[in-house]
Amino acid sequence: MAWLDCIFSDISISGCIIFKIKIFMRKSLLRKIKDAKKAPVLVLGMGPTALAVIRDLGRRGIPVIGVDSYWWMIGFYSKYCNKLALLDPEKNENELFKVLLDYGEALERKSVLFAIDDNFIAFLSKYAHRLRSYYRFPLTAEDYERKFLNKRNFYQLCKQRGISFPITYFPNSLEEVKDISQKVPFPCIIKPVYSHIWAKRFKVTKAIKINSPKELLHTYKKISLSLSNTELMIQEVIGGGDDRIYLCAIYLDSSGEPLSVFTGRTIRQYPPDFGTKCLAEGFKDNYIAKLSIEILRKIGFCGICGVEFKKDPKDGQLKIMEVNPRVVRWYGLTEACGVPVIYTAYKDLIGEKQPKWKSSKWVQKHKKWISFWRDIASSLLYICRDQLSFRDWIGSLKGRKELMFGLDDISLFLYFPFYVTFKTITSLIERLKYKIFVES
CATH class of the missing domain: 1.20.5 (Single alpha-helices involved in coiled-coils or other helix-helix interfaces)
Structure with missing residues (x-):
């Protein structure tokens, strides 16, 4: 049995070496952050969405530190990002909290914290009051999960505040679904109350399109069996294409005053209809800007977020689709259009007084943002549906564009x-x- 002792001894030694390397790397990172002139930023979530934060702040000489569950996440590979830890906010919740506390205590000043992923938003909502001693983030972060990740609470809040949104039902049983199937307009969609829980099971779509009462009952049964204890919602489909989806990126300070506002429009999504943006453009729209500010004030939000509306062809109204209490994937377009929403949020959070946003002094360039490989996949699907011609696709790519990644x-x-x-x-x-x- 001596060989077993030898193997376990080697494992122990190699494990010790790896542990010491990790300790050395973290100490080296801390020295680097302490020597920096500007307050550091901690980004929770290193997916493509994080690139906007990493590049916008990293290019300004602000140290950016990243945390995610997976080593292959693209944000880790930016030259502007330093890796702190690989920890899952659900599976390694306690360990992640301890790492953030240890990191916060080791620094001589507070870091600004951006949670990019919904799983990390849920984590931040839970631990916000205990992390606030070491990190700077919006005052309402404790409410993010309850008000925004929980779609039932979000739409109920919209209803109470008189905010227009698609017809939506929240069934608690199959019997209620049968009743809803006689009232909801078809086509409709089934999607989760908590999107980030759904994403673990159905990674390729945010919702399932339903065309008939029979299909609704059948699909609800299947999902209920596949995702036990998962709350579902049934919602009407707002007609028209993805180009009827309007966007607003905004930062509101602790008093609810807008400091930076950007508006734009979706051109294509991947997958079409219920995906995420792959081609979008920025343009000034005072109505969308003021409507977004009004809605966010009504629901008591402060911080950085992305608001999405869809224009209903039936009545011409803008219906609110969602409010993401974080930076979203197309945020790279804001900086490209001359509206530094992320940098404004950073400066406000570190205590630098910022001027209030005024529509009369609002300057925004017209530019497009594209995720090329996703847009190619999306365009092929649109072409197969006869909703896009090759000539129109080429035409849609014209104009000044911001790539998802920077050549620098x-x-x-x-x-x-x-x-x-x-x-x-x-x-x-x-x-x-x-x-x-x-x-x-």
């Missing part, structure tokens, strides 16, 4: 092909799983 970030540029290949393969696998589920 060479390490990210080199990693990008591997990331796209990996995501494409995993996406195809997930689509196959989803197709099997839908057709079963």
